[in-house]
Amino acid sequence: MPALALALYLAGITVTFGIRTWMHVRRTGDSGVRRPAAPFGSAPWWSSVLFGTALLLGVVAPALAIAGMSTSSTTLDQPGISAGGFLIAIIGFTGIVAAQTAMGSSWRIGVDDAERTRLVTTGVFGFVRNPIFTAMIAAFAGLTLMVPTWPQFLGLVALVTAVEIQVRAFEEPYLARTHGSDYAAYASRAGRFLPSIGRIKATGHTG
Template sequence: MNTENIIGLIILITFYVSYFTKAFLQSRNGIKTDRMGKGSKPKKTLIIEICLKISTILIALIQLISIIFIKKLPLILESNTIRYIGFFIALLGVIIFITAMATMRDSWRAGVDNTQKTKLVKAGIYKYSRNPAFVGFYLLYIGISLSFSNVINILFTCATILIFHFQILEEEKFLPTIFGQDYLDYKNSTCRYIGAKK
């Protein structure tokens, strides 16, 4: 295993271990983190969540295979510079993702959840993005697909990011029913992904 394999595996393992550690810690407090495709919600939301769940499992496997078998899968971008830029982007995604989870505390959920009480978090990283965890996912996926740029990895990255976007749109319909005007004001003052609103 060479340096690129090791760096890729460390980034990937750190990301997924942080996610499952958060879910485990919440479950010890009686909080059900994974609400994807579960509960009473509109059919369109359920379908998007189920597609997203399948897609995120598949892309994790594809990323792992891409990292382990880098020499056997033909790469579109074989530049070491691009590979290390990809590592930097992926690592930035991990940092943003962990920061978002930590900031959300016990209000962290995966999927639309109308069964458990949560708080609308607007502080910390959420002042700059309404969806920093999704930004973290995007950067991880983009970074890994640049570093290990086989066709399957790139195609699944694009497809999964698109499904994540549909998931965000569904959540944006749901959140006003829970948080009311407070969420609408937040939505009007903070970007969906990242940046500044006037």
């Protein structure tokens, strides 16, 4: 199962980052990547470091398991759980592609404060404000069930933490500044990562 997890991860990363970026360049002439240099220790810096850590561990963890250098959890290392993890990972990667496609030319990796893109609120975005991140976490969680080792769990924790920082510290504030009342109205009805959970009320508190 670690070999299958590694192959699935590499294929998923190639499609969702590599091919997606290439297609965006072909369609718009722009990569969509917005990762400006961030001051050491800042929220964007931590987000980039943790994302990088998660991406690296996505390769290292199954490779260590294949080499017999990492022991799986005896509780989770079961055929049925591994099969379920494979299905969740497939759904997660498919969800990433679907959400990226729904964003169209507004798709970005990172934030540029000087840029204004269309606020996407239809389709799955009508229920969840960050479906790409939701699908990313689902995919990595599925891979973790396929390779239930400490390095893989650490990668999942790094990814979840990076997503939380990315969304709460600068993506949502950027969208609120850029789209004002339109984003406020949207955020009041669509959940942050799951439907109805993390909606931003008019007072600024989440529910």
